[in-house]
Amino acid sequence: MSIRIGILGYGNLGRGVECAIRQNDDMELVAVFTRRDPSQVSILTDSATVCKVDEITDWKDKIDVMILCGGSATDLPEQTPKYAQYFNVIDSFDTHARIPEHFADVDKTAADSKHVAVISVGWDPGMFSLNRLYGNAILTEGKDYTFWGKGVSQGHSDAIRRIDGVKDAKQYTIPVESALEAVRAGENPELTTRQKHTRECFVVLEDGADAAKVEQEIKTMPNYFADYDTTVHFISEEELKKNHSGIPHGGFVLRSGVTGWNKENKHLIEYSLKLDSNPEFTSSVLIAYARAAYRMAEQGQFGCKTVFDIPPAYLSSMSGEELRAKML
Amino acid sequence: MSIRIGILGYGNLGRGVECAIRQNDDMELVAVFTRRDPSQVSILTDSATVCKVDEITDWKDKIDVMILCGGSATDLPEQTPKYAQYFNVIDSFDTHARIPEHFADVDKTAADSKHVAVISVGWDPGMFSLNRLYGNAILTEGKDYTFWGKGVSQGHSDAIRRIDGVKDAKQYTIPVESALEAVRAGENPELTTRQKHTRECFVVLEDGADAAKVEQEIKTMPNYFADYDTTVHFISEEELKKNHSGIPHGGFVLRSGVTGWNKENKHLIEYSLKLDSNPEFTSSVLIAYARAAYRMAEQGQFGCKTVFDIPPAYLSSMSGEELRAKML
Numbered sequence: 210m211s212i213r214i215g216i217l218g219y220g221n222l223g224r225g226v227e228c229a230i231r232q233n234d235d236m237e238l239v240a241v242f243t244r245r246d247p248s249q250v251s252i253l254t255d256s257a258t259v260c261k262v263d264e265i266t267d268w269k270d271k272i273d274v275m276i277l278c279g280g281s282a283t284d285l286p287e288q289t290p291k292y293a294q295y296f297n298v299i300d301s302f303d304t305h306a307r308i309p310e311h312f313a314d315v316d317k318t319a320a321d322s323k324h325v326a327v328i329s330v331g332w333d334p335g336m337f338s339l340n341r342l343y344g345n346a347i348l349t350e351g352k353d354y355t356f357w358g359k360g361v362s363q364g365h366s367d368a369i370r371r372i373d374g375v376k377d378a379k380q381y382t383i384p385v386e387s388a389l390e391a392v393r394a395g396e397n398p399e400l401t402t403r404q405k406h407t408r409e410c411f412v413v414l415e416d417g418a419d420a421a422k423v424e425q426e427i428k429t430m431p432n433y434f435a436d437y438d439t440t441v442h443f444i445s446e447e448e449l450k451k452n453h454s455g456i457p458h459g460g461f462v463l464r465s466g467v468t469g470w471n472k473e474n475k476h477l478i479e480y481s482l483k484l485d486s487n488p489e490f491t492s493s494v495l496i497a498y499a500r501a502a503y504r505m506a507e508q509g510q511f512g513c514k515t516v517f518d519i520p521p522a523y524l525s526s527m528s529g530e531e532l533r534a535k536m537l
Numbered sequence: 538m539s540i541r542i543g544i545l546g547y548g549n550l551g552r553g554v555e556c557a558i559r560q561n562d563d564m565e566l567v568a569v570f571t572r573r574d575p576s577q578v579s580i581l582t583d584s585a586t587v588c589k590v591d592e593i594t595d596w597k598d599k600i601d602v603m604i605l606c607g608g609s610a611t612d613l614p615e616q617t618p619k620y621a622q623y624f625n626v627i628d629s630f631d632t633h634a635r636i637p638e639h640f641a642d643v644d645k646t647a648a649d650s651k652h653v654a655v656i657s658v659g660w661d662p663g664m665f666s667l668n669r670l671y672g673n674a675i676l677t678e679g680k681d682y683t684f685w686g687k688g689v690s691q692g693h694s695d696a697i698r699r700i701d702g703v704k705d706a707k708q709y710t711i712p713v714e715s716a717l718e719a720v721r722a723g724e725n726p727e728l729t730t731r732q733k734h735t736r737e738c739f740v741v742l743e744d745g746a747d748a749a750k751v752e753q754e755i756k757t758m759p760n761y762f763a764d765y766d767t768t769v770h771f772i773s774e775e776e777l778k779k780n781h782s783g784i785p786h787g788g789f790v791l792r793s794g795v796t797g798w799n800k801e802n803k804h805l806i807e808y809s810l811k812l813d814s815n816p817e818f819t820s821s822v823l824i825a826y827a828r829a830a831y832r833m834a835e836q837g838q839f840g841c842k843t844v845f846d847i848p849p850a851y852l853s854s855m856s857g858e859e860l861r862a863k864m865l
Contacts, residue, residue, distance in 0.1 A: 228798050232796070308865050336806075342849050342864045347821045347852075468556060469814065477809075479808070485802035485803045486797065489804075493796055517864070521667055533843060536845070537843055
């Protein structure tokens with residue numbers, strides 16, 4: 210029998226989850242829940258239903274794991290505790306500073322209602338977090354480095370789009386190669402924000418907008434750009450569509466540490482991702498953790514979990530025997 | 538109270554474990570067990586005792602986790618099931634093909650005697666295995682690549698030393714950069730043994746030995762060298778000591794896969810290690826899993842485990858709250 214999956218929210222992430230389910234034989238998409246008019250939402254999976262989110266609780270015995278594909282700013286803080294009352298749930302809550310609070314909210318309802326809720330799943334938080342943990346547990350004396358990119362930052366692209374005179378924009382976060390190389394060389398550099406990443410912007414102007422003024426406004430924008438070396442390119446709408454419509458991303462987690470009685474030996478652990486589609490990769494991680502949540506629920510291990518709490522074997526469709534024979 | 542650690546076998550690995558314990562405040566080395574005369578074995582930790590291995594069972598209530606630092610060929614297949622009767626144990630059993638059998642042997646005695654035994658801990662098997670598993674669980678459609686090096690292969694160095702006329706030797710396994718680049722470029726190449734690694738040998742000859750004959754014998758040695766492009770350098774004993782006395786190693790695990798409704802997006806996950814000291818890094822992994830074994834034993838989760846079965850959080854000395862706040 211397949212693991213029956215529901216999706217709440219059908220944007221880039223929801224669509225990615227739908228695609229990922231197709232690549233996992235032990236899973237089946239049962240229903241997609243949306244705030245929009247279901248008749249206006251067309252999905253790819255013939256066998257699944259599109260429903261109004263108001264009907265979601267009618268499905269509580271027909272879905273094994275609900276994947277929550279909303280945003281971290283306002284959707285997930287409300288949705289994850291709420292739907293953990295009715296379903297095993299997975300979310301990709303990524304506001305790092307608010308994770309402890311979110312965990313506490315979700316843990317209470319999940320434990321009380323005997324469900325498993327896995328929060329903050331994806332690649333950062335998610336696979337990058339795992340690599341920070343493993344790296345720190347192994348090399349207890351050392352330094353951590355996380356670099357992001359090259360990839361599209363949705364938040365920074367949105368910030369540019371809000372500027373007067375800007376019609377559309379795409380922003381790439383780019384790790385500084387020389388900083389990465391210094392870390393790899395074991396130099397343990399202290400890096401400022403500016404030394405770690407640069408920002409590259411592709412901007413389409415409204416007719417008659419002042420390019421110099423827009424460029425100045427981008428480069429001096431506090432939090433988003435002021436602390437970085439930023440490059441601005443003005444391009445046509447056609448060029449933006451043709452060359453910048455993808456959502457690539459990626460990055461690097463490095464742990465640089467020492468061992469030996471006198472700390473005489475250096476070691477470097479490096480984990481990196483190069484992703485053509487940020488939402489589809491995130492979705493693939495969500496689906497692996499949906500399998501884990503299903504298994505933990507079957508074993509009665511209820512409550513809120515993160516990637517730190519879940520034995521790696523739970524993510525795989527292979528049995529313990531197969532994993533030991535083929536992967537170990 | 539500290540986790541009380543014992544070490545069985547005081548070679549490079551045992552000494553590495555001793556150093557790693559010093560870097561973990563919640564651990565304490567209690568005793569080292571040896572087949573040699575204890576009065577002839579001098580260790581670095583003042584507060585620990587050196588004992589004959591015959592006395593090991595006298596320590597069964599004084600040691601929380603015993604780290605087995607013997608070899609995979611003959612020591613561990615016998616030692617791990619045997620000592621799992623008396624202790625929670627960790628080993629670094631690395632004969633990949635015999636892991637299922639070893640697991641079964643150890644699981645029985647560990648479960649019967651209510652101990653936790655974690656086998657095949659280190660980096661391959663170990664951290665590399667984890668990355669193969671995570672990579673496969675996330676990118677279900679794709680290809681796996683493991684490259685080793687640059688690093689010293691003890692087995693290949695020993696094989697050279699057994700040749701007539703060879704006084705000493707060191708062999709480095711080196712990944713082929715162009716093969717790595719093809720994988721990184723998403724080309725999914727089919728790679729032969731020869732295309733993945735080269736072998737570089739530094740050889741000290743006995744007086745009067747025939748260099749050409751030794752070189753020929755190395756390059757044509759079945760299993761070890763015949764399938765590889767091998768370079769042989771003849772050097773002096775002094776040069777070998779000066780430039781080749783370290784035990785560096787490392788390598789790469791890559792998972793290259795596709796997502797999307799029509800598999801239109803490519804992704805690459807890469808994990809790599811660059812290690813000055815292979816035994817000290819392996820020891821650091823062993824010690825992190827010793828912490829996990831101690832915790833699982835406290836919770837009554839007995840039997841044989843691998844890195845696949847252990848929640849990442851168990852490896853860290855931080856609490857769940859701290860991990861979520863700092864690492865997620």
